[in-house]
Amino acid sequence: MRHLDEYRDPVAIRSVLDRIDGALAGPATLMEVCGGQTHAILKFGLDQLLPERLRLIHGPGCPVCVTPLEQIDRALAIAAAPDVTFCSFGDMLRVPGSTGDLLLAKARGADVRIVYSPMDAVAIARREPDRRVVFFAVGFETTAPANAMAALTAAREGLGNFSMLVSHVLVPPALKALLGAEDCQIDGLLAPGHVCVVTGQRDYEDLSARFHIPIVVTGFEPLDLLSGVLAAVTQLARGEAGVENQYARVALPDGNAAAMRTVREVFDVCDRKWRGLGEIPASGFGFAPAFAHLDAERVFGVSELRVEEPDDCPSGLVLQGRLLPTACPHFGKRCTPDHPLGAPMVSVEGACAAYFHYGREAVAAEEACA
Amino acid sequence: MCLAIPGRLVGICGDGDLRVGEVDFGGVSRDANLAFVPEAAVGDYVLVHVGFAIAVIDEAVARETLEALTMFEVLTDEETQNRGQVQVSENLYLSRVSRGGVG
Numbered sequence: 043m044r045h046l047d048e049y050r051d052p053v054a055i056r057s058v059l060d061r062i063d064g065a066l067a068g069p070a071t072l073m074e075v076c077g078g079q080t081h082a083i084l085k086f087g088l089d090q091l092l093p094e095r096l097r098l099i100h101g102p103g104c105p106v107c108v109t110p111l112e113q114i115d116r117a118l119a120i121a122a123a124p125d126v127t128f129c130s131f132g133d134m135l136r137v138p139g140s141t142g143d144l145l146l147a148k149a150r151g152a153d154v155r156i157v158y159s160p161m162d163a164v165a166i167a168r169r170e171p172d173r174r175v176v177f178f179a180v181g182f183e184t185t186a187p188a189n190a191m192a193a194l195t196a197a198r199e200g201l202g203n204f205s206m207l208v209s210h211v212l213v214p215p216a217l218k219a220l221l222g223a224e225d226c227q228i229d230g231l232l233a234p235g236h237v238c239v240v241t242g243q244r245d246y247e248d249l250s251a252r253f254h255i256p257i258v259v260t261g262f263e264p265l266d267l268l269s270g271v272l273a274a275v276t277q278l279a280r281g282e283a284g285v286e287n288q289y290a291r292v293a294l295p296d297g298n299a300a301a302m303r304t305v306r307e308v309f310d311v312c313d314r315k316w317r318g319l320g321e322i323p324a325s326g327f328g329f330a331p332a333f334a335h336l337d338a339e340r341v342f343g344v345s346e347l348r349v350e351e352p353d354d355c356p357s358g359l360v361l362q363g364r365l366l367p368t369a370c371p372h373f374g375k376r377c378t379p380d381h382p383l384g385a386p387m388v389s390v391e392g393a394c395a396a397y398f399h400y401g402r403e404a405v406a407a408e409e410a411c412a
Numbered sequence: 413m414c415l416a417i418p419g420r421l422v423g424i425c426g427d428g429d430l431r432v433g434e435v436d437f438g439g440v441s442r443d444a445n446l447a448f449v450p451e452a453a454v455g456d457y458v459l460v461h462v463g464f465a466i467a468v469i470d471e472a473v474a475r476e477t478l479e480a481l482t483m484f485e486v487l488t489d490e491e492t493q494n495r496g497q498v499q500v501s502e503n504l505y506l507s508r509v510s511r512g513g514v515g
């Protein structure tokens with residue numbers, strides 16, 4: 043087993059599709075939370091194989107997309123400071139800030155480097171003691187243990203030239219905000235499998251009980267996603283609402299204890315502003331007091347920077363599953379992956395980029411003509 | 413961002429938070445930090461995210477899940493019938509495709 047191809051078997055996929063069709067009692071709307079799941083659904087065309095009365099809407103699980111404009115502006119300010127080497131995952135470089143993006147800053151001479159792991163940024167700080175190395179710590183719970191370990195390693199080694207611009211967000215508080223909206227149309231959720239690998243499922247049990255909604259912890263391959271859908275529609279047909287685990291081969295009910303221990307040592311829960319969703323209480327991580335000396339916002343004095351989101355990109359509605367990317371007036375016109383108006387068109391996990399790359403614009407146009 | 417890739421652990425060195433494994437992703441090898449999977453042993457499949465293994469894949473559970481979905485095992489009478497149903501569903505699916513739409 044390679045744990046990849048096995049989950050793309052066409053015969054099994056067709057069988058699960060038929061079982062979904064049979065189990066679906068009436069029209070239903072499911073939200074897949076994670077941008078990686080959105081990407082896989084569009085890439086494999088699963089949205090086009092599912093029965094029409096089952097609607098998949100795409101959730102806020104793209105950390106690049108929900109990072110607020112002011113955090114990008116803080117990154118730009120830090121990257122422009124003297125002697126700074128600014129390290130980031132590649133996705134963040136093209137997200138537009140108020141005055142350009144990190145890639146433009148790099149073109150203008152800033153030392154901006156793409157890294158694969160936060161530990162690579164720590165290695166740069168170790169290797170180049172004359173540089174002030176800053177890592178842009180963006181991500182959901184999946185990425186928090188790796189970023190926490192980078193901070194812990196830098197602190198243990200006493201690397202005085204290393205800091206992190208932290209923009210960590212948490213999935214359950216955002217889901218609570220979406221499910222609590224008066225006009226919420228979500229009948230069931232596919233919970234983000236890799237987030238649950240780290241955190242476990244307790245928060246999702248609370249959400250399921252509170253909002254009486256089926257939640258299925260789901261993986262990322264076609265068969266994973268469809269069996270997640272099958273479990274959710276089966277619960278709906280029976281009038282049940284509980285948490286099921288489709289991704290049990292890696293997601294344990296209690297999560298990864300070693301990873302969570304490191305996260306709790308380095309980070310505290312704090313309020314966070316989300317692009318498109320606004321400020322959500324207790325919805326992110328910031329440094330615990332013992333690690334405050336690694337906080338780039340303090341080191342570079344940028345924490346007071348406040349910026350309002352621009353009006354011309356309705357990404358907030360896209361991130362809440364309220365607007366399909368193809369329904370946006372700018373989609374594929376003013377806004378393309380080469381010239382993005384907002385983050386969901388930049389990130390590989392952004393819903394707009396997924397629709398653009400997999401040609402859903404053409405499908406939408408055909409349907410409009412038919 | 414939450415992308416995590418399964419790969420096979422082919423070597424381990426170091427210990428504690430600095431325990432690092434060599435992971436084979438279908439022919440391409442990369443190092444991954446193993447601090448969060450102290451139980452991982454050479455030969456295991458691990459799930460790697462931004463340079464860290466975050467889980468060891470439970471082969472037995474993976475097999476159970478797949479078998480429930482694909483019925484790959486030696487076919488008993490009952491399972492042969494099931495297999496037949498899969499065939500029927502496949503034909504249904506194809507007939508719908510040929511009519512110009514699935515679903």
